[in-house]
Amino acid sequence: MSRRVVITGVGAVTPLGVGARTLHERWSAGTCGIEDGEGACADFDPTTVMSDKEARRADRFTQFAIVACEEAMAEAGWQDGLPYEGERVGCFLGTGIGGVGTLEANHQELLERGPGRVSPLAVPLMMGNAGAAALSMRYGLRGQTYGIVSACAAGAHAVGAAARAIQAGDADAMITGGSEAALTPLSKAAFEALDAISTVGISRPFDARRDGFIMGEGAGVLVLEEEEAARARGATVLGEVLGYAATSDAHHLTAPDPEGSGAAAALRGALRDAGLEPGDIDYVNAHGTSTPLNDRSETNALKAALGDHAYKIPVSSTKSAIGHLLGAAGAVEAVATILALRDRVAPPTIGYEEPDEGLDLDYVPGSARPLELSNGRPPIALSDSFGFGGHNAVLCLQAGAS
Amino acid sequence: MAATVTADQVEKVVYDALAEIGPSRDQLKREATFEELDVDSLDLAEVSQVVEEEFGVTLKGDDVENLKTVGDALDLILQRATS
Numbered sequence: 001m002s003r004r005v006v007i008t009g010v011g012a013v014t015p016l017g018v019g020a021r022t023l024h025e026r027w028s029a030g031t032c033g034i035e036d037g038e039g040a041c042a043d044f045d046p047t048t049v050m051s052d053k054e055a056r057r058a059d060r061f062t063q064f065a066i067v068a069c070e071e072a073m074a075e076a077g078w079q080d081g082l083p084y085e086g087e088r089v090g091c092f093l094g095t096g097i098g099g100v101g102t103l104e105a106n107h108q109e110l111l112e113r114g115p116g117r118v119s120p121l122a123v124p125l126m127m128g129n130a131g132a133a134a135l136s137m138r139y140g141l142r143g144q145t146y147g148i149v150s151a152c153a154a155g156a157h158a159v160g161a162a163a164r165a166i167q168a169g170d171a172d173a174m175i176t177g178g179s180e181a182a183l184t185p186l187s188k189a190a191f192e193a194l195d196a197i198s199t200v201g202i203s204r205p206f207d208a209r210r211d212g213f214i215m216g217e218g219a220g221v222l223v224l225e226e227e228e229a230a231r232a233r234g235a236t237v238l239g240e241v242l243g244y245a246a247t248s249d250a251h252h253l254t255a256p257d258p259e260g261s262g263a264a265a266a267l268r269g270a271l272r273d274a275g276l277e278p279g280d281i282d283y284v285n286a287h288g289t290s291t292p293l294n295d296r297s298e299t300n301a302l303k304a305a306l307g308d309h310a311y312k313i314p315v316s317s318t319k320s321a322i323g324h325l326l327g328a329a330g331a332v333e334a335v336a337t338i339l340a341l342r343d344r345v346a347p348p349t350i351g352y353e354e355p356d357e358g359l360d361l362d363y364v365p366g367s368a369r370p371l372e373l374s375n376g377r378p379p380i381a382l383s384d385s386f387g388f389g390g391h392n393a394v395l396c397l398q399a400g401a402s
Numbered sequence: 403m404a405a406t407v408t409a410d411q412v413e414k415v416v417y418d419a420l421a422e423i424g425p426s427r428d429q430l431k432r433e434a435t436f437e438e439l440d441v442d443s444l445d446l447a448e449v450s451q452v453v454e455e456e457f458g459v460t461l462k463g464d465d466v467e468n469l470k471t472v473g474d475a476l477d478l479i480l481q482r483a484t485s
Contacts, residue, residue: 053424053440116454120447 005163005241009223010335011071013064015039015322024339027321028347028368037201039216039323059099060181064219065131076223090143092162094154094178096327099126151387156330160244177221178331204351205288205317206363213289216323220332237400239338245269249390260301267305270394278306282379285337288317314346316364330385341399344371407483419452432473457483
């Protein structure tokens with residue numbers, strides 16, 4: 001019998017505010033955190049959790065990760081220290097771009113004041129593994145820790161890989177998630193140059209009028225533990241990672257395979273890994289970026305993987321409430337999914353009004369609705385993420401027994 | 403130009419740079435050790451950049467490694483700046 005992986009704590013920093021429950025409750029209430037065409041964490045203050053010096057030694061993406069981790073660990077009951085040997089706890093943290101704000105600021109210094117003014121902190125702040133390294137140092141995580149980089153699939157890859165590390169016996173617990181702080185002039189201009197961003201400043205996944213995604217920033221962090229060890233220490237179990245699969249399109253640098261065959265393979269793989277059939281799925285937290293291409297290919301993939309059952313279950317996108325958090329998205333969405341399952345609710349795809357031809361699933365328009373369960377067990381969801389480069393990662397999550 | 407650098411000027415530049423990094427102003431005195439100020443090699447690399455810009459004094463890794471107190475740093479910088 002393989003080792004099972006449970007979720008004992010979640011944390012988030014998103015454009016809806018600090019806190020996983022803030023995200024869950026506001027999104028479920030139909031609140032949108034997007035303003036002026038972007039999902040910024042406008043009121044974020046790192047010094048509520050860390051010293052000025054620690055904040056100074058962390059790029060914004062790392063600061064988000066630390067604040068989200070602090071929340072997740074407190075929920076798991078880890079606030080007074082690790083319940084396991086440090087060597088048995090690792091950290092995989094996803095990011096799309098890492099410390100791009102640090103890179104840009106130092107490049108400005110280089111141009112204006114010369115190479116002698118590039119900060120000695122530039123490299124340790126901007127490296128893609130900086131977030132994982134900061135969490136390792138802050139909390140004494142001495143198991144395997146590294147960054148995971150797969151664009152907008154990074155957060156889901158990190159959670160999936162962390163679950164695997166526990167299943168394989170390499171760790172008894174993992175801190176995992178994703179973080180991104182790319183609302184910087186260079187990365188905004190770069191995404192705009194790709195024609196990936198909504199020109200009207202609205203994130204409305206699956207709607208006929210969708211014209212691109214809205215960039216957001218933030219972090220999602222989860223505490224994963226081996227199930228027996230978590231039970232033995234009396235942990236409250238929020239949910240379980242039942243399955244995980246990842247595939248690649250091998251199709252195009254930025255465009256998804258129109259038929260979504262790679263994505264469908266990942267969805268099937270996650271079901272198979274969980275030992276489930278399509279009919280066991282109660283909810284899908286979609287990648288749903290609000291780009292013309294993604295939402296169509298994702299819909300095709302869901303139909304291919306779930307068959308007729310795809311039409312019978314709610315499919316909604318967190319990005320309708322907070323925009324696209326890039327490398328943090330999959331982790332934030334895993335957090336949102338587990339809380340939605342726990343509360344037996346399908347949050348809405350905010351702004352979805354006009355159906356598009358062929359996009360005919362139940363995208364939960366209007367407002368949240370109760371999850372209808374047929375068999376009395378805690379509800380199960382798929383949360384899928386896809387990244388530039390053709391990366392597909394799918395998590396199968398179940399709420400804990402209440 | 404080098405001869406015009408005074409101990410007071412060095413102290414002001416170094417204290418300003420350190421205060422920017424973390425220690426509070428009232429912690430900054432000659433006897434304070436970098437260890438108790440929680441100032442490490444990365445911090446001193448930042449201070450060295452400011453010192454180089456202000457006084458044209460280059461502090462290499464070996465120089466910085468041997469500095470235990472704020473006074474050690476002030477003395478070394480003044481000596482280099484005026485020699």
